[in-house]
Amino acid sequence: MASYHLSVKTIKRSARRSATAAAAYRVGERIECQREGRVHDYTRKQGIEETFILTPKDAPDWAQDRSRLWNEAEASETRRNSVTAREWELALPSEISAGARSQITRDFAQELVSRYGVAVDVAIHAPHREGDQRNHHAHVLTSTRKLEAEGFTTKTRVLDSAKTGGVEIEQMRGLWAELQNRALERAGEVERVDHRSLEKQRDAAQERGDKLSAEELDRDPELKLGPAANSMERRAKAMAERQGREYVPVTERGAVVHAARQARVAFR
Template sequence: MAIYHLSVKTVSRSSGRSAVAAAAYRSGIRLACERDGRTHDYTRKRGVVESFIVVPAGAEAWASDRSALWNRAEAAETRKNSTVAREYELALPAELPEGERVALARRFAETVVERFGVVADVALHEPHREGDERNWHAHILTTTRAANENGLGGKTRQLDDRATGPALVEGLREVWAEQVNAALERAQVEERVDHRSFARRGLEQAPTVHLGPAASALERRGVQTGVGDVNRAVAASEEAREVVRQADAEVIDLERERWRRMPLNALQWEVNTLLPDREAAKAAALMADPAYREAEKAAETARAGEAKARLDLLEATETVRSLNQKAERYQGRQEPTQQPRAALRSSGSEGRWGAIRGLFSRLGGLMFWRQDKEVSENPESKRIQTQIAEWTELAAERQGVLDSAEKLHTEARWTVGTLYSRIAGQVDEALAPEYRRYSAAQSVLDERIEEDRQRAAEAEAERRNEEILRRVDAEIERERREAVEQQRRAEIAELRQIVRGLASIRPTEEGIFRVRFADLPPEELKRQQDLLERYPEERKSALKAEVSERELQASSREKDRGFDMMD
């Protein structure tokens, strides 16, 4: 599987290191250090796959020369404990081909160069022949100063600042994880890496410790190291945890079957009772831990000390301010008005009496100097000035006390926070089985609620479909009945026309009618006969009406004939 690793280190003179030596070792070349006159020859070093330099835009040609670059980096630092270089150590995915690994290291170096404006010296190393064959890695050595057309400029201190450094390193770690995952995706490799710790990802797996080159060499020779023992203990504890997790999973699987058979309201009640009270457990653990209680008491004492030191400093500064105001008021009461002096000084040498006025001005200045001296030598003024000096010194001392109290309070709060995180982690670890059981029960409850919702939705959909079908059937039936009725009315109307067209209609004593059709084709005759047979009531009514109509017409014709004969 792909391995994630990114560490940020410094090359500092305080530890006896040199940027020129570090660059020569990582690139496997020979470089001479102009600062101390030493030559660092690592041309016999094996395992250097490729090395190159990434420079910011606008940099001069010297930045691309490894010897000139690192000798300038050494010359730019003057202190004996200066940080002369910064190193980024990266684990390259063994799943990628060599060209992709080189491109990946170059991409991250370009990110660092663009972000900080420094020059990056990149060296890719292959795994040690006796080590882990997956240990492809890169060393990116960067300057600590930004490069420009004049050489190396100002120091880049963002990563050294306690306020901004951790956040910047975390951001770079996230960028590296994204770049690695993008390269793995392009290579169609399913593995992915994550820059976050197991704890931040919610995993119960204990992290191992990076062996490093020295411990790895000893372990390869069969010599067990302390770091190796830690990793072996982690592996053993992980095996034990895995056994516990498997047993816990089996119990939860049995519980799932029981939860699935329970009534929904009973399952809801059980889920509510299974939720661990983390806050209560954490509060009990905090109160039961003597170290936390002592640290909290120390933090409270430090807070009270800081508050007292702040009040003492406020008292001293207010006293100094009050004494200064008092001295100013006293000086104003003792000094004569400045108007005569100003008048004498402003008169100058203008006009006829200029020389005399100048003489009086000098005499007035001497007089005011004597008065000022008398004021400054006054016992009351001396006492006020002495008090101001004493309270000013006391305010400076109290400022130092406040700084110490703030530092002590900050350290105490940091200790409390560290202990709190440790205890909270222990509580979470102890409650992990209960949380797993609660989560499993909650998932079963959610599944059953979702199943009920789906069944209700399906039933509602089925009801709506049935309602729609009923409405459609009713509409179809209505239209069918309307069509039948229209056909019946049309046939009845045609029946009356057929009756009118009969050749003869003769009623009988039995109340029936004998009819004779006109000469018609056989098919039409058959159709009209069937139509008369289909509606017996309407036929009988139509025949009666037609007989009456014909009798009426016959009677009318007889009358007309009689009138003709009389004429």
């Protein structure tokens, strides 16, 4: 079943993080951080399906060099507590093809470039071996300054401001839902995603007089399993299928999630 996830995090020096390390880890490359004098080598990292960089049309040529790009981003910040990058983490629908997942991720990244004038570095990851095999996802790392012909310039304050940041992120959340739903429709899938909270979805259903949907949405958000429990439940499901028997959750969290899903299916 298609599910929605978009989260936005910041790469902060105050948390002892750097844009160079974040980029190297997500794309599985070796980047030497000139500011720290450290080498971040993740060339052995597996599960990376695709990486690419998108920049504004007047950006300098060196912006396509990942090491140079993120070292320049680090050099443009002088404060010890600077935010040097921003990460948008996206869940990708397993119901569509790898090519379609790549395209909607690229479309989302291009909108970030066009809307904020930033550099965008994308890594699309396959599901973890021990996790849910539907968990295709992308890490979209962006600069926190505009990238222009002369290099990094002004901060993207529209995303930093308490007044405008939430509004901007909500609009991007809506765009991500729209991109996924178009791809699901093209693939002939009936499932759709919704970026709104359950409460907002329920209110909308009530406003249009859809009592059945409103009642179905009158529930708590689904409990997150976490990597360890997810792995255990996946193995339990696979074993149940091999043995031709009904799947029985093996963790407390798994039981809660399974019961909630079964209740929703019965309700429909």
